[in-house]
Amino acid sequence: MGAPPVLRPGSARLARAALRLYPPAWRARYGAEVLALLDDTGGGVPAALGLAWRALPAWIWPPRQLHDQDARMRASLGTVLLSGAMLAGVDLVFAQLTQFQGFRAHGSPVVIGSYAIFDAAMAVCALAAAGGGLPLWLVMLRRARREHRARETAYLMLPVVAPAAYLATVAAVARVLGGPDGVSAGVFFAVTLLGFGAAAAACAGPVLAMRRLRPRGPAVQLAVRAAGVATAAIVVAAAASATALTGLCLWARGFAGYHSGAVLSGYLAVVAGLAMTATVSARRGSRAARSR
Amino acid sequence: MTSRLDRWADPPLLVLASLADEPKHGYAITQDVAESMGVTLGAGTLYAVISRLEAQGLIEPLDAVDRRRPYRITAAGAEALAQQSSRMSSVASLAQARLRSRLGTAGA
Secondary structure (H helix, E strand, O other): OOOOOOOOHHHHHHHHHHHOOOOHHHHHHHHHHHHHHHHHHOOOHHHHHHHHHOHHHHHHOOOHHHOOHHHHHHHHHHHHHHHHHHHHHHHHHHHHHOHHHOOOOOOOHHHHHHHHHHHHHHHHHHHHHHHHHHHHHHHHHHHHHHOOOHHHHHHHHHHHHHHHHHHHHHHHHHHHHOEOOEOOHHHHHHHHHHHHHHHHHHHHHHHHHHHHHOOOOHHHHHHHHHHHHHHHHHHHHHHHHHHHHHHHHHHOHHHHHHOOHHHHHHHHHHHHHHHHHHHHHHHHHHHHHHOO | OOOOOHHHOOHHHHHHHHHOOOOEOHHHHHHHHHHHHOOOOOHHHHHHHHHHHHHOOOEEEOOOEOOEOOEEEOHHHHHHHHHHHHHHHHHHHHHHHHHHHHHHHHHO
16 A cells, blocks of 8 residues: 555645544544554545534434443433523513513414414423433432532533522512513613523533533433423424414514514524434434333 | 536435445545445544444454454444345336337437
């Protein structure tokens, strides 16, 4: 075999940048071989672009032999939890700007029905998250306390502390800055951003605790099954909110004139992206749980 | 000559066929596929295929030598390749017979 190590520095940088797009487990297993192959073939921009393009399926359908099934389940739980919380936040803003302001498209059963389906789906999502997540949370909390792990205990308390602190802040803001017509748009925006921050912190706590405590066993499997149910509810809620939004644009003149198309399109894109992320991750987690 | 049907070539099948005689590493596979089958496999495509075939137990990795890891076809891989080759052979025979018949009809 000839030995032409002809990967130029620029091509090598491109190839390494393309490799960084791959999942860490994939990179650890095949990265050196891919670079060796590019060394042998000369690489170049087309090769790096081809490599980068193939990173997408590596994330969507990760090779099963590369993953620790328990780690897969824990990653899936974290992703579904974060996606669900962000979707709930986005949809709460949606609800605030539609249902609570009276945009109901009178006479449109599609919009009214979509609101009802959305509310029911979010309730199912919350119940599934609580029913499946609580046992795992308790298992981790007991272990963290038994082993005197202060940091993990603090992480696990975040789902309680962050929402409580947020609600207290909102109540204080409403009392100090609220008027007869509520708060100004700027304050509403700030409170909304703070809400997303609190939701992210509440979810990040258990995710960080899971990464450090590495729980296994029936509690994780139950949580993964519950995440599957929650994800199905997330997808239904996302479809219902998209349907309601489309209906409002078609049949509620006040709504369509009040909101810009770019914001609504952005909202739909975020909802679809979160629902898709949760679905892909829940599917992987369920597959890992079944293979245990 | 590059066929217009090359883009329909099945990369997993090409890799299995390349490994049918002896273990090869990534570069040797791309060279073999290009020379004997006329299809260029990029690094991204090749390693996407390798990871799939490995997950399905159709090939297995051997010890790496200087970053280059050879792969060997497994018994399950050989069986899958034999089945697929047989099916393709039947399709090729059928296509050739029908093309002959068509050309014969046209020439008559």
